[in-house]
Amino acid sequence: MNEKNTECQKIKPEKEYTHLMELIDNLPYIVMTLLGAAVLFLSIQTTPSRWILAGSYVAYGLAGTFWILLFVCPYCHFFDTRSCPCGYGQISAKIRKVQDQSLFNRKFKTHISVIVPLWIIPLVAGIISLSKNFTSLLLIVVVFFAVDAFIVLPLVSRIYGCAHCPQKATCPWMKTKNQPALSEQE
């Protein structure tokens, strides 16, 4: 066990994930992408604009996944192992070589911003559309999107996936009030 592991009292032994477990870990992101596309579709009244916008959001979700695969995973402790909870680490190893793991935090903080708008765009579009042209269907889809994106996805990630990560004590995603700020550790 390395020094980082001893800092974290909840660290568990690394475990290997089956394809079913990887699918479970990916489900909240897949659901968020589909619900986000549905929000955009329902927020726009005209065709083909609504199809183009919804399709573009799904394409953005896919591109975001590949962005993380290309620019974050090669720096991760779980790169090219079955201990990556979502399976990205193995896919990434097919297209990139391993990089310096000490740069993981920096790369994570830099590149996670690329996918943050996925959480914001449908919410903003849905709220604006509801304020102008309220429908019960749109309200329901926006609420489901918000619950999945802001509650289910972070919970699954923290409890199910990242709970086993030896980098969690310093990972920006897992940083909590109980852990020292990154600036204090660097």
Ligand code: SF4
């Ligand atoms: S744990 Fe996260 S950063 Fe690490 S390989 Fe898997 S998806 Fe990439």
